[in-house]
Amino acid sequence: MHVTVIGTGYVGTVTGACLSYLGHQVTCVDTDASKIETLQRGQSPIYEPHLETMLALAMERGGIEFSTELAPAVTRSDVIFIAVGTPPQPNGEANLEYLEAAAHRTGAAMDDSRFRVVVNKSTVPVGSGNLVETLVREGIAESRPGEKRNIRFGVASNPEFLREGTAVADSLYPDRIVVGASDSQTLDVLRELYEPLAAQLFDPPPGVPRPPAMKSAPLFTTSLTSAEMIKYAANAFLAMKIGFANEIANICERVGAEATEVMSGIGLDSRIGSKFLNPGVGWGGSCFGKDIQALLHTAREYGYTGKLLQASFDVNCEQRQMVIQKLQEKLRILKGRTIGLLGLAFKPDTDDLRDAPSLYLAARLLQMGARVRAYDPIAMPACRKQQPDLKIRYCESAEELAADADALVLVTEWQEFRALDLPSLARSMTSPVLVDGRNLFQPDAARSAGFDYSGIGRAGTPRAAKKNADSDQ
């Protein structure tokens, strides 16, 4: 099928590359000319494992192109995905200006040569499916005022559940594909589009093997409104689960229990499940905070107060502050101290810094008079560019970060940090304080390396810790 993907960010680029891999003919469109030029050169504008390979495979096959021109792409397409940003406004409401512009221009570019489906992949407040339909209609009407044309289209909501860092695998081997639509013709088009994915009719690309037990992916069809709500409910639940683990960890610290053991113990209960239960410095990223706020806003519009949602948000804000408290307990005075942040990205395997706990910590520590350094294997160029006023010193290695520092804080659990030479880092510091914000290290190993170690929810019980494998926190 001929497909247009509007927006070449974290979602749009991966969606375009994967749909092309499944055999569709894809045009990715963005208003940002520099992103399009980067993609035309075969490079990815974001750091995402396996994405450049997928783009190369798609380009080799002639199955993908990139453009700043929306109209010609829409004209030749059967399906148009909207994957533009929906960032939060100060009152929590989602900013729909990009979505509105994309829907309107899509309508303006449509002709009567075929039936088309406009698919909303952006996370949008409940009811936006109807908004897209209205905007497409307005775009159609305004493109040729007064002219009566029979332009046929359907609108669907197809929320995205990919996780940055594993976005290609998540897109090729999804737990489910949710499609919300109100007419059967629209559903039929999307069933056809997703058939290779739903039935897993493709050979796995290099480096992204199919999970052993995976035979198919359920295509779950709903109303437009339910599909929109599924996305919010899923993110709110995951954020709440992490927040719950953090709250229990904080109590564990006080009573002398080991949170990693407690989480393993409850995670073995199949009703609970082991994922998203790792205590840490709190979740971040572009979705959880934004989506909880947007859902709270929608609830308020209907006269409902989402108490559990609000608590999930508040617990997370307080969790970030825990690190500052731990540093104060160890160092007493933070003014003039040098604190090194191990990791900046909101989680490993991405360069995304949106709502990253590292940015909160850096800003707060600077405000308190500390000197802040940071080392991140991937996200430093993005941080320099996006946070020009953040007065932190960027280091080229963990060794440079630790030299003469008063404390290290592990903020992002990058794989390479697991292999750090802890004794040598501890020796190079002025005071070897280590706050492990992801419970990445074995407390015993860190202490015998010479560190004054504290994790999250770790009472100092001398037992092996579980490897921290969750990643959205």
Ligand SMILES: NC(=O)c1ccc[n+]([C@@H]2O[C@H](COP(=O)([O-])OP(=O)(O)OC[C@H]3O[C@@H](n4cnc5c(N)ncnc54)[C@H](O)[C@@H]3O)[C@@H](O)[C@H]2O)c1
């Ligand atoms: N990032 C994630 O992990 C993730 C996961 C699931 C869902 N989502 C949702 O998907 C949506 C996109 O997220 P993202 O992280 O990819 O955003 P992003 O900011 O990385 O990318 C959005 C892109 O849209 C482009 N754009 C804006 N207006 C445009 C227009 N009128 N025409 C063409 N391009 C336009 C921007 O230039 C940008 O490149 C959001 O609603 C988000 O909530 C994101």
